[in-house]
Amino acid sequence: MIEIKKITKSFHGRGAVFTDFSLTVDANSMLAVTGPSGSGKTTLINIIGSLDKPDKGEVLFNRRSILTFTADESASYRNRNIGFVFQEHLLMPHLTIIENIMLPLFANKITDEVYAEKVKYADRLMKRVGIERISDKYPAVVSGGEAQRASLVRALINKPAILLADEPTGSLDAKNADILGNLMVELNKEMGLTIITATHSPALADKMGRKIHLDREA
Numbered sequence: 391m392i393e394i395k396k397i398t399k400s401f402h403g404r405g406a407v408f409t410d411f412s413l414t415v416d417a418n419s420m421l422a423v424t425g426p427s428g429s430g431k432t433t434l435i436n437i438i439g440s441l442d443k444p445d446k447g448e449v450l451f452n453r454r455s456i457l458t459f460t461a462d463e464s465a466s467y468r469n470r471n472i473g474f475v476f477q478e479h480l481l482m483p484h485l486t487i488i489e490n491i492m493l494p495l496f497a498n499k500i501t502d503e504v505y506a507e508k509v510k511y512a513d514r515l516m517k518r519v520g521i522e523r524i525s526d527k528y529p530a531v532v533s534g535g536e537a538q539r540a541s542l543v544r545a546l547i548n549k550p551a552i553l554l555a556d557e558p559t560g561s562l563d564a565k566n567a568d569i570l571g572n573l574m575v576e577l578n579k580e581m582g583l584t585i586i587t588a589t590h591s592p593a594l595a596d597k598m599g600r601k602i603h604l605d606r607e608a
């Protein structure tokens with residue numbers, strides 16, 4: 391599904407983060423990206439999500455290069471294919487949980503019919519992750535674990551092929567981290583969701599089918 395071929399990536403003042411780095415991620419698989427701070431985990435997530443580009447090399451999604459995309463094509467690729475979850479939930483404080491979850495739908499024009507379908511899908515997902523009771527609450531009054539599960543539902547509302555999670559349990563206590571990690575694994579099995587997660591947590595990494603470890607190059 392994702393093929394990264396011999397990419398090189400440097401930042402000004404940092405030097406090379408990746409040199410001739412290659413990685414293939416199969417559809418429906420789960421991958422944990424581990425490694426020390428500064429080793430390039432977020433950079434790798436950003437490259438796969440078309441938020442950043444390598445200096446050299448190739449990145450293919452379903453055999454098609456994502457490096458030739460214009461800004462609009464990148465946005466459309468992300469909207470159609472990628473769901474993002476970050477360390478902080480990044481929910482909008484002035485919108486309720488359900489409004490936050492529905493937000494990615496408004497990147498495109500949708501019919502009332504599709505909207506109604508998506509409301510049902512959001513309800514189903516919220517039940518699935520156990521947050522149906524907080525649907526009409528604002529982010530400030532829900533727990534960190536609930537907010538992070540809401541951001542997981544938001545990431546999935548457009549039925550992405552890939553979930554990119556950058557330190558998704560980094561702000562959670564052990565119990566909520568465990569709940570979120572287990573849900574990710576279950577959703578991989580239930581929906582065939584491909585999951586790539588950057589994490590410092592050995593517990594989360596152990597839940598994924600495969601682990602790669604990045605080293606700091608410089």
Ligand SMILES: Nc1ncnc2c1ncn2[C@@H]1O[C@H](COP(=O)(O)OP(=O)(O)OP(=O)(O)O)[C@@H](O)[C@H]1O
Nearest residue numbers: 401402404407425426427428429430431432433434
């Ligand atoms: N936009 C940027 N400009 C300059 N340097 C950058 C930029 N983004 C990342 N870097 C550098 O690239 C290296 C890799 O950063 P990255 O954020 O990918 O690491 P990470 O593995 O995600 O670290 P952490 O575990 O702390 O999140 C770091 O040395 C970082 O300072």
Ligand SMILES: [Mg+2]
Nearest residue numbers: 431432433588
């Ligand atoms: Mg990072």
